[in-house]
Amino acid sequence: xxxxxxxxxxxxxxxxxxxxxxxLLCFExxxxxxxxxxxxxxxxxxxxxxxxxxxxxxxxxxxxxxxxLNIKKIKLVEPPKxxxxxVVDESLQEKYETKVKTWCVDCKCELGNCEQIEKAVNGxxxxxxxxxxxxxxxxxxxxxxxxxxxxxxxxxTCSSGKQIISRLKVPxxxxxxxxxxxxxxxxxxxxxxxxRRQFDGSGGNNHGMxxxxxxxxPVSLKLGTITAEGExxxxxxxxxxxxxxxxxxxxxKLFGINVKTQQKTEKNMAEMQLDQNITFxxxxxxxxxxxxxxxxxxxxxKNIGNSCYLASVVQSLFYLRPFxxxxxxxxxxxHFNCREKPQNCFECQMGKIAMGLLSxxxxxxxxxxxxxxxxxxxxxxxxxxQNNREFASMRQQDAFEFYQFMINLVxxxxxxxxxxxxxxxxxxxxxxxxxxNCHKVKYSNVTSNSISLMIPQIENxxxxxxxxxxxxxxxxQMNCPSCSSNQFYKSTGFGSFPEILVIQMQRFVLNNWxxxxxxxxxxxxxxxxxxEQFRLNGPLENEVELPNQDSxxxxxxxxxxxxxxxxxxxxxxxxxxxxxxxxxxxxxxxxLFEHMEDPDIESPINNKLASVDVDQESVALIVSMGFTxxxxxxxxxxxxxxxxxxxxxxxxxxxxxxxxxxxxEKSQDGEGNxxxxxxxxxxxxxxxxxxxxxxxxxxxxxxxxxxxxxVHDVNPPFENTYIYFLRRQ
Ligand SMILES: [Zn+2]
Ligand SMILES: [Zn+2]
Ligand SMILES: [Zn+2]
Ligand SMILES: [Zn+2]
Ligand SMILES: [Zn+2]
Ligand SMILES: [Zn+2]
Ligand SMILES: [Zn+2]
Ligand SMILES: [Zn+2]
Numbered sequence: 001x002x003x004x005x006x007x008x009x010x011x012x013x014x015x016x017x018x019x020x021x022x023x024l025l026c027f028e029x030x031x032x033x034x035x036x037x038x039x040x041x042x043x044x045x046x047x048x049x050x051x052x053x054x055x056x057x058x059x060x061x062x063x064x065x066x067x068x069l070n071i072k073k074i075k076l077v078e079p080p081k082x083x084x085x086x087v088v089d090e091s092l093q094e095k096y097e098t099k100v101k102t103w104c105v106d107c108k109c110e111l112g113n114c115e116q117i118e119k120a121v122n123g124x125x126x127x128x129x130x131x132x133x134x135x136x137x138x139x140x141x142x143x144x145x146x147x148x149x150x151x152x153x154x155x156x157t158c159s160s161g162k163q164i165i166s167r168l169k170v171p172x173x174x175x176x177x178x179x180x181x182x183x184x185x186x187x188x189x190x191x192x193x194x195x196r197r198q199f200d201g202s203g204g205n206n207h208g209m210x211x212x213x214x215x216x217x218p219v220s221l222k223l224g225t226i227t228a229e230g231e232x233x234x235x236x237x238x239x240x241x242x243x244x245x246x247x248x249x250x251x252x253k254l255f256g257i258n259v260k261t262q263q264k265t266e267k268n269m270a271e272m273q274l275d276q277n278i279t280f281x282x283x284x285x286x287x288x289x290x291x292x293x294x295x296x297x298x299x300x301x302k303n304i305g306n307s308c309y310l311a312s313v314v315q316s317l318f319y320l321r322p323f324x325x326x327x328x329x330x331x332x333x334x335h336f337n338c339r340e341k342p343q344n345c346f347e348c349q350m351g352k353i354a355m356g357l358l359s360x361x362x363x364x365x366x367x368x369x370x371x372x373x374x375x376x377x378x379x380x381x382x383x384x385x386q387n388n389r390e391f392a393s394m395r396q397q398d399a400f401e402f403y404q405f406m407i408n409l410v411x412x413x414x415x416x417x418x419x420x421x422x423x424x425x426x427x428x429x430x431x432x433x434x435x436x437n438c439h440k441v442k443y444s445n446v447t448s449n450s451i452s453l454m455i456p457q458i459e460n461x462x463x464x465x466x467x468x469x470x471x472x473x474x475x476x477q478m479n480c481p482s483c484s485s486n487q488f489y490k491s492t493g494f495g496s497f498p499e500i501l502v503i504q505m506q507r508f509v510l511n512n513w514x515x516x517x518x519x520x521x522x523x524x525x526x527x528x529x530x531x532e533q534f535r536l537n538g539p540l541e542n543e544v545e546l547p548n549q550d551s552x553x554x555x556x557x558x559x560x561x562x563x564x565x566x567x568x569x570x571x572x573x574x575x576x577x578x579x580x581x582x583x584x585x586x587x588x589x590x591x592l593f594e595h596m597e598d599p600d601i602e603s604p605i606n607n608k609l610a611s612v613d614v615d616q617e618s619v620a621l622i623v624s625m626g627f628t629x630x631x632x633x634x635x636x637x638x639x640x641x642x643x644x645x646x647x648x649x650x651x652x653x654x655x656x657x658x659x660x661x662x663x664x665e666k667s668q669d670g671e672g673n674x675x676x677x678x679x680x681x682x683x684x685x686x687x688x689x690x691x692x693x694x695x696x697x698x699x700x701x702x703x704x705x706x707x708x709x710x711v712h713d714v715n716p717p718f719e720n721t722y723i724y725f726l727r728r729q
Contacts, residue, residue: 003104005066007116009041011123017130017343018123019045020071024342025055025335027356027375030098035072040102040120041065044341048105058336060105067111069121072099100125130343131378135304135394148218148236149187149245154254156190170223170255176207183224184208184235187245188217190255195222212237219245226252226262240620290704290711292371296360297698300374300708307377308707309399310391312680312694314377315705316725317406318357319678319696320500326414326421328354346413349383363710374708384409399680399692400450400504400723401628407449423668425449425502428495430536433476433546437485440546443538445495450502455520462523463724466505467534481547493536496669501531501726507682521719524676528729531672559585568592572601581615581641618643622650670728678725681717692722 012018020038022029024045028036034049037056042065046056056068073096100121102111111117171192173180179194182204186193193211194204208220222233236243245251249259297319301311317323331351335342342348356362356375363372384406385392391405411422428445435441455461456469473491480486507518539545555577562585563573576588576595595601614633621643622632627650635646635653677697684690693706695716704713 003067003107003109003111005104005106007040007067007114007120009067009116009120011116011119012043012127013123014127016043016123016127017133018043018127019131019343020124020127020129021045021131022376022379023047023052023055024379025058025348025352026053027352027362028052028055030071030073031075031096035070035099037068037070037103038124039063039065040067040069040117040124043124044343053332055335056105062339066104066106067117068103068105069124070101070103071125073097074099098125131382134382135378143242143244145244145246146236146239146241148238149234149243150247152187152219152245152247152251154188154251156254170257172223174205174207176210177205179204179207181224183222184220185223185255186211186215186217187219187221187234187251189215191215191217192223193220209237219243221245221248221252226257226259228260228262230259238617240624289370290709290713292365293703293710293712294360294363294365294372296363297358298703298710299357299360299363300372300705300710301357302374302376303707304376304378304381305394306396307381307394308692309397309402310377310381311707312692312705313399313403313406314353314380315357315694316678316680316696316723317403318354319698320424320725320727322421322424322500323410324354324358326410326419327351328358331355343379344383346383346409349380353377353380371709396690399682403502403723404449404628422449424499427498427501427669430493430495430538432491432493432536432538433478434489435480435483435485435546436475436487436489438480438483440480440482440544441539442546449498450504452504452506454506455518455522457520460523461520463503463525464529466522467531471534471536491536493534494531494672495536497531497535497672497728499668499670499728501674501724501728503724503726505722505724507722519720522721524718524721524724526676526718528673528675531674535672556582556584559583559588563588563592575601615641618646622647673729674726675729676718676724677727679718679721680723681720682722 018038020030020036022045023036026047028034028047030036032047032052034047034052037046037048038044039046039056039059042063044059046054046059046068048054048056048068048070060066075096102117102121103109104111170185170190172183173192174183174194175192177194182195183192184195185191186208191211193208194206196209197203197206212218212220218236218238220235220237222235225231225233230249232245232248234243234245234248235241252259301307301314303311318327327347327350331354334347334351338345338348340348342352353375362375366372382392388405390397391402407422407425411420414421426447426449429448429451431444431446433442433444451470453463453466454469456465458465471492473489476488476490477486478488480488505522555574559577559582560570560573563576564570566589568576572592573588576591579595580587580591614636618636618641619629619632622635623629625647627635627647631650632646635650636643639645639649678695680692680694682690682692693704695702695704695713697703702713702716704711704716
């Protein structure tokens, strides 16, 4: 039988997105028994043949596309396992024998040869696949120039700068101490200072940064990272980020550095992160190998480069009932009905990863390897991080931030469907204020999807001690709207208990303004335990509520008078001051002239605090300490834009940054009895480097998920955890 269907496609060009590494809806690859199919018409991939889910037929049903290229690779030699920065490894291709054939899904036969088909096949086989393109893009750190590098003014007047100029030689030692590596050259004056102190005390003595604080010289370059191509690690202290210096060559010339003759001797940031990621010891305390386990729910996730934070969180979430219900049980149905392109559809990819992890199809003992290969999160990652530059990059990320990101994304996406898989994670954090004099009270609630616990500095702290330290009552000063007192007691507690309680342990703290990682052990109960003693509901029958307070922020009265004297209405003046950070009459006046024509200029100020402008430099500084943008902004508003007080405030408000509930949804309250069913640990000096693994309780056994390796851990490290997952009992 021959196929008479007329080909109606064109060969792919370099701009086409060719999917040829994995079925878009499951994890079949060219190495699978039947290989995979690439649609010759639209270049999407599917699977076909016995023991597959026949996603090629599904694609055919949805689109009518009939003609496919089947690619099957037969492995000849083991490919190298180490992840390198070079994603396109030519030598890899020689280790496979690749078989291709074209076929028609309607006629169930191979296609005859014709020039058009031949061209298309060659085009597909030679194309850089869409996922490879994605990976290469993510590896390239998105480093841009800033005003400080572009408008850099060089002025080598300080002593070390003068020395450099006179001898045309850059010193190989910090100007302030004896450090000889991790040295940063000030691009303004030529000062050489050592790098920042890390959480674990390694790194440098902060002399480079101190130089910036003293002089305001914004841009520094890490010595030893200059390449002959004119690249280098350049840091802007003002922007608090890696930057690009478009005039690097001429800027360095002033210090006698000829870019063309440079050789890179020190590791750059990306390389340092990779190193830390790969060196993780997988032996038990006794030096024994762990026992590998296989089956449904015991599927590993391949490390695609600094992706262990993602793997740990994804494993934990899909282990939990709400995610299984929402994405595993509906996956086939969604794949069947979905009209979007699978490579762009959030639901398609959530379903795919759920089936990949939970079906057991990809967790089988490999023939000649110890560990399973694990499923690749590349497509999943690219879909969920479409609008997030950080999570799209190949940099290491904070697993806790990623958890919050995922829960918020899931909430947002499921609203459209009318489901709410995020609700079992939500609860009310209640704050109670009591006037020390008249004893009237005020209760307020915020919705949260996690609680962040302080670790008290006591011997043998238990997790209950951590709860106590976090919610313990404190004295605060505020004016009582009911009497003249300004002394209040403040306490915090659970207004409701969620089905799944996620706990972040505050292991990364500031100690005398130095970031530090707390390796303190915290003991946890392994059986059911109660948190009911931390429930806080009110007002109680015998309590009298405080009258509602006017929450209007105090305005700069002098500026207000000045503006009103110019003839503006009080409302407009208040608005202008709020919008310009309540600083002075001048900025407020400029704002007023710019916003004279605003349609809402005469409408009342509704959310007064929300409109206060926040200084972006201060936000960046706080974010660099590990807080989120929202937290930083909120804290600054709460503390009159004072950075130090804002950070203090954040540490005393661990729950801040959660958006208050919309009002319609109710958290599902229940008894506060819990059992720990999973936890994520972190090895390394800061949340933004090092390695994450997770442990989950499967059939009463603790299973360690370390990227693609899934093993039974008989001695799990409960006490050094970063994130706990508790399930209501
Ligand atoms: Zn046909
Ligand atoms: Zn498939
Ligand atoms: Zn197609
Ligand atoms: Zn800058
Ligand atoms: Zn130093
Ligand atoms: Zn300087
Ligand atoms: Zn879909
Ligand atoms: Zn009072």
